[in-house]
Amino acid sequence: MIHLIPSPRTIEEYSGRFLVQELSVYLDSATDKRVVTAARTLCREIEVLTRSYVPVTSSKEKNRGIVITHGGSGEGYMLRVDERYIQITAEGPAGAFYGIQTLRQLIKVHGCSVPCCQINDSPDFPYRGFFHDISRGRVCRLETLKKIADMLAYFKMNSLQLYVEDAFIFKELEGIATEENALTPEEILELDEYCYNRFIDLVPSLATFGHLFTLLQSDRYCDISELGRHKMTRNYWLERQWHHTVDVYNPKTIQVIGSMLEQYMPLFRSKYVNICCDETIDLCNEKNQGKDKGEAYFHHLDKLITIVKAHGKTPMIWGDECMARPEAAKERVPKDTIILNWCYHKHVNEWIPKFYYDLGFRQLVCPGTACWDNFVEDIDISTGNISAFAAHAKKYGALGILNTNWGDFGHICSFNCNLYGALFGAQKSWNTDAPTDTEFEKAATLLMYDIKDYNIADMLRKLSKASAACSWSNFIIWHSANTLEGKNEKLPSHDNADYNPQEGINGLELCRQVIDEMRMLDTTDKRISDLILAARGVALMNRMYLYVNKVERFLDGHMLQTDFDAWLTEYSASWLAGCKPSDLARLQDFIKNITKV
Numbered sequence: 001m002i003h004l005i006p007s008p009r010t011i012e013e014y015s016g017r018f019l020v021q022e023l024s025v026y027l028d029s030a031t032d033k034r035v036v037t038a039a040r041t042l043c044r045e046i047e048v049l050t051r052s053y054v055p056v057t058s059s060k061e062k063n064r065g066i067v068i069t070h071g072g073s074g075e076g077y078m079l080r081v082d083e084r085y086i087q088i089t090a091e092g093p094a095g096a097f098y099g100i101q102t103l104r105q106l107i108k109v110h111g112c113s114v115p116c117c118q119i120n121d122s123p124d125f126p127y128r129g130f131f132h133d134i135s136r137g138r139v140c141r142l143e144t145l146k147k148i149a150d151m152l153a154y155f156k157m158n159s160l161q162l163y164v165e166d167a168f169i170f171k172e173l174e175g176i177a178t179e180e181n182a183l184t185p186e187e188i189l190e191l192d193e194y195c196y197n198r199f200i201d202l203v204p205s206l207a208t209f210g211h212l213f214t215l216l217q218s219d220r221y222c223d224i225s226e227l228g229r230h231k232m233t234r235n236y237w238l239e240r241q242w243h244h245t246v247d248v249y250n251p252k253t254i255q256v257i258g259s260m261l262e263q264y265m266p267l268f269r270s271k272y273v274n275i276c277c278d279e280t281i282d283l284c285n286e287k288n289q290g291k292d293k294g295e296a297y298f299h300h301l302d303k304l305i306t307i308v309k310a311h312g313k314t315p316m317i318w319g320d321e322c323m324a325r326p327e328a329a330k331e332r333v334p335k336d337t338i339i340l341n342w343c344y345h346k347h348v349n350e351w352i353p354k355f356y357y358d359l360g361f362r363q364l365v366c367p368g369t370a371c372w373d374n375f376v377e378d379i380d381i382s383t384g385n386i387s388a389f390a391a392h393a394k395k396y397g398a399l400g401i402l403n404t405n406w407g408d409f410g411h412i413c414s415f416n417c418n419l420y421g422a423l424f425g426a427q428k429s430w431n432t433d434a435p436t437d438t439e440f441e442k443a444a445t446l447l448m449y450d451i452k453d454y455n456i457a458d459m460l461r462k463l464s465k466a467s468a469a470c471s472w473s474n475f476i477i478w479h480s481a482n483t484l485e486g487k488n489e490k491l492p493s494h495d496n497a498d499y500n501p502q503e504g505i506n507g508l509e510l511c512r513q514v515i516d517e518m519r520m521l522d523t524t525d526k527r528i529s530d531l532i533l534a535a536r537g538v539a540l541m542n543r544m545y546l547y548v549n550k551v552e553r554f555l556d557g558h559m560l561q562t563d564f565d566a567w568l569t570e571y572s573a574s575w576l577a578g579c580k581p582s583d584l585a586r587l588q589d590f591i592k593n594i595t596k597v
Contacts, residue, residue, distance in 0.1 A: 003443035004105050005423060006156055006430035008121040016083045016116040020046055020107060024065040025056045032070065032093035034197050038100045039068060045104060049112060066103070070096035075158075076122030079103060081114055094199045095122075098156050105154075105447060125393065127364060127400025128429035129159035130422060131205070133372070134167045134183070136240070137411030137583040142187045144578040146194050148415070153198035155426035160195060161205040161274055161402070166214035167582075170260050172221065176214060181582040188267040196269060203316070204264055205274035208257050208304050210281060213240035215256075224253045226282040235480035236586060237409045245282035248300035249291075258307050265311050273308045274340070277301055278318030294325045298332040305334060316340055319363070323355060330359050340402060342366040346384035350392045357396040364402045365393040369421030371413040372406040373473030375537040378464040379457060382421040383436065390428035401429040409473045410587050412537070414574060416530035420460055423448050449527055459514055459531070466510035466538050469503040470545035482597060491548045504545040504554075511539035530574055536567050548597060561595045568592065 002011055023046075025039050036056065043054040066086040070077075074091025077099035088099035102121070106114050130152055134140055140148070145162070152160060166173055167182045195202040216225035217232075226247045232239045246253045265273055277300075284293045301317070308315045319339040322329035339361045343352050348367070356363045367389040371377035390401055403425030405418055423444050427434055434440075441457040449456055474492065481487040490499055514535045521528050540563060546554035554560075568591050575584050 001439070002106070002115060002117060003109065003439060003446075004102055004119075005440070005443055005447050006427045007434035007440075008102065008119045009431065010120045012118045014082070014116040014118070017113045018081050018083055018086060018116060020112045020114060021050050021052065022064060023054060024059075024063060025054060026058065026065055026067045027056060028058055028069060031068070032096070034199065035068065035070065035093050035096045035100070037197060038097050039066075042066070042100055042104055045107065049107065068096055068100065074122075075126075076120075077102075079117075079119040079121070081106070081116050081118070083116060086114070091122075094158070097153075097199050101154050101156060109443075109446065123156065123430045124432045125398070125400035125429055127159055127402070128157045128426070129161060129203070129364065129400065129402040130157055130425065131161045131163060131366070131402050131404040132415075133163040133405060133407035133411065135163055135165040135207075136237075136372075136407035136409070137587065138407060138414075138575070138579045139167045139181055139183065139582040140415070140579050142183075142191060144415070145191050149191070149195050149198055149200055151419075151422070152426070153200055155423060156430050157426050158199055159201045159203055159400075159402070161203045163205050163207075163276075163406075164264075165207045165211055168264060170263055172215060172256055172260060173218070176218065179580075181580055185263075185267055192268055192270075201270045201272070202268055203270045203272045203274055204268045205276065205316075206260065206264055208261065208275045209277040209300060210245040210279045210283075211240075211276070212246060213244040216244045216246070221256060223247075224250050224256060226284070226288065227286050234484055235476055237476055238480050241408055242279075243282050245280045246300070247287050248283070248296050249288055254300070254303045257304070261304070261307050265308070265313060271312070271314055272316055272338070273311075273313045274316040275304050275308060276318055277304070278320050280321055294328050297321055297325070298328060302332065305337065309334075314338065316364070318342060318366075319356060326355070326359060333361070335360060335362075337361065338399065339363040340366050341398075342368075342404065343389070344368045344370065344381075344385060344404075346381045346388075348385060348388035348392065350395065353389070353392045353396045353398060357398075363396075363398050364400055365389040365398050366402045366404050367425065368404040368406065369418045369425070371418035371421060372408040372411075374464075374467050374471045375412055375417065375534040375541075376460060376463045376467070376531070377413065377418040377421045378467075379420050379424070379460045380464060383424050386421070386425050386428050387436070390432045394432045401425060403429070409476050410583060410590075412472050412587070414530045414534070415578065416527045417534045419448050419527065420444060420457060450525070451521060451528075454521070459517060462510050462514050463535055463538055466507040466514070466535075466542065469500070469507045470541040472541065475541060475544065479597065491545060499549055501546060501549060501551045504542045504549075504551070507542040507545075508539055511535050511542065515539075526574070526577070533567070533571055533574060537571070540564055540567060544594065547595065557595045561592075564591055564594055 046054045068088045070090040075094045077090035077095035079099050080087045090096035169177050169182050192202045215221050222229045226245045284291045284296050305315050316338040319341045339356050341363050367386040369377050370382035441455050445451050445456040478491045481489050518532045
C-alpha cells in the first residue's frame with residue numbers, strides 16, 4: 001500500500017517498479033521557474049540517495065527519466081510511474097509543483113525502487129492555510145519561518161499567516177519592538193519571496209482593534225485605549241490575553257492604526273489582509289460607556305476596511321464579533337470580506353459555518369492545533385476539531401481551512417511539538433474524506449519526523465494524558481490568582497476538576513515512559529529533542545502539582561526548583577536556536593521562581 005500525505009484523490013497500483021538511478025529530469029522551456037526550482041530540489045534528493053548526478057534538461061531525445069509538464073493554471077495533476085518513465089502532467093504550475101512533492105514522498109518512503117502506479121489528484125479547497133502566532137512569546141527567526149514554509153509546501157498547503165500584535169518594527173513601537181524581538185521589513189520581504197517561490201501566499205495578519213497590549217500600555221499611545229492606562233492586576237500573560245481595545249471614537253486611533261497598516265501591507269504581494277478585529281472585550285466599557293457597542297464596532301471596522309480596499313486588497317476578519325451582531329454585519333460588512341470562523345472545541349456543531357453561509361459571506365473555517373496552553377499539542381482535541389470543521393466547510397462551500405497555531409500564555413510549546421496538528425490540517429485541507437487511521441499516523445511519523453516503525457501519535461496522546469493534572473495554562477491562572485490577585489485557591493486538575501494526587505503520580509509515570517521511548521530514537525534530531533524537552537516539562541508540572549498540594553514524597557521544593565532550572569537551561573537553548581529572544585527572559589524569570597508560591 002502506498003501512503004502519502006495528503007492522501008491523493010485516487011491511486012492505482014500496477015506490477016513492476018521504477019528504479020531511481022541513471023536518469024534525467026525533463027522540462028520544457030515554458031516551465032514556470034518555481035517548478036524548475038522544485039525539480040532541482042527533487043534532483044538533489046535523488047543525488048543524495050543514488051550518489052549520482054541527475055541533470056535537468058529540455059532535450060527532446062529522452063532517455064530514462066522524469067518528465068514534468070504543466071498547463072496555464074490549476075492545482076490538479078496526474079503522476080504516472082512505470083518501469084521506464086515517471087510522468088507528471090499538471091493543470092498548471094501549482095499542480096506540477098504538488099506532483100513533484102508527491103514524487104519526493106514516494107522516493108522518501110520507497111527509496112530507489114518506486115512502485116508503478118498512477119495518481120490523479122486535486123484539492124477539495126482552493127485555500128489551505130496555516131496561521132502561526134508570533135506575538136505571545138516566540139518570534140521565529142527568518143530561517144525558522146522558511147523551514148515552516150518548506151514544510152507547508154511539502155504537504156501542499158498554499159497560505160501562511162503570521163499573527164502580529166507587536167512582532168514587527170512599527171515606528172509607533174520605536175524603542176519597544178527591536179530586531180531582537182520583532183521582524184524587520186527586510187525579513188518580511190525576503191519571506192514573502194521565499195513563500196511565493198513555493199506557491200504559498202504570505203498573508204499579512206495584524207491586530208487592529210483588540211489585543212493591542214503593547215501599543216496601548218505604552219506612554220505614547222495609552223490615550224487611544226478604551227480603558228486609558230490599564231492597571232495590571234494579574235500575570236503578564238493573562239493581562240495581554242484580554243482587554244486592550246482601542247477607543248474607536250478618538251480621531252487619533254485610526255491615524256495610529258492606519259499608519260501601522262500603511263507600513264505593513266505593502267511588504268506583501270498577497271491580495272488579502274487579515275485585520276483581525278476579534279475579542280473587542282473593552283468596547284464601550286469605560287470612555288465610551290453607554291454608547292451602542294454594535295455601532296462602535298462597525299464604526300471602526302468601516303474605517304479599517306476602507307484603508308485595506310484603498311490598497312486594492314481584500315479584508316479578512318475574525319467572525320466572533322459579527323456573529324454577535326448578525327443583522328448589522330449583514331448590512332455593514334462588505335460581502336467580499338472573508339470571515340474567519342473559529343471554534344476550538346473537539347466537537348464543532350455545523351451551525352457555526354452554516355451561520356455565515358446563510359448570511360451570504362465567504363468564509364474560512366479556522367480550527368486549531370490545540371497546543372497553546374501546554375508544552376505539547378493535544379491531538380485528541382485538534383484532530384476532532386479539524387475533522388469536524390473540514391467536513392462542515394465542505395458541506396457549506398467554504399473557501400477553505402485556516403489551521404491556527406496560537407501562542408497564549410507565553411508560547412511555551414515549541415513549533416516541533418505541534419507538527420502533528422499542522423500535518424493533520426494539511427490532510428483535511430486537501431482531501432477532507434481521506435482516512436486518518438493508524439496507517440496515516442505511521443505515514444505521518446515517517447514523513448514528518450523521519451522515523452520508521454514507530455507511531456508518534458501514540459506518544460503525543462500519552463503526553464496529553466500526562467498533562468491532565470497540571471496544564472501550563474491552568475497553573476498560570478492559579479499562580480496569578482494566588483500571588484497577584486489576593487486569592488487563596490487550590491490548584492485544580494484539568495477542566496477545574498477536584499484535586500486528585502493520583503492523577504499527578506500517573507502523569508509522572510507516563511512522562512517517564514515517553515522519555516524512555518523517545519531516547520531510543522535519534523535524539524540529535526531537534527524534532528525529537530524538543531519532544532523530550534516537552535515531556536520533561538510536563539513531568540515537572542506534575543511534580544509542581546504534587547508539591548503545591550503537599551503530597552508526601554514531593555515536598556522538596558529546593559530539588560524541584562533545581563530540576564526546573566536545569567530543564568530551563570536546555571529549553572532556552574532550544575528556543576534561541578529557532579526564535580529571537582523576544583519574551584524568553586520573562587519566561588526565564590518566572591520559571592526560576594516557580595516554586596516560590
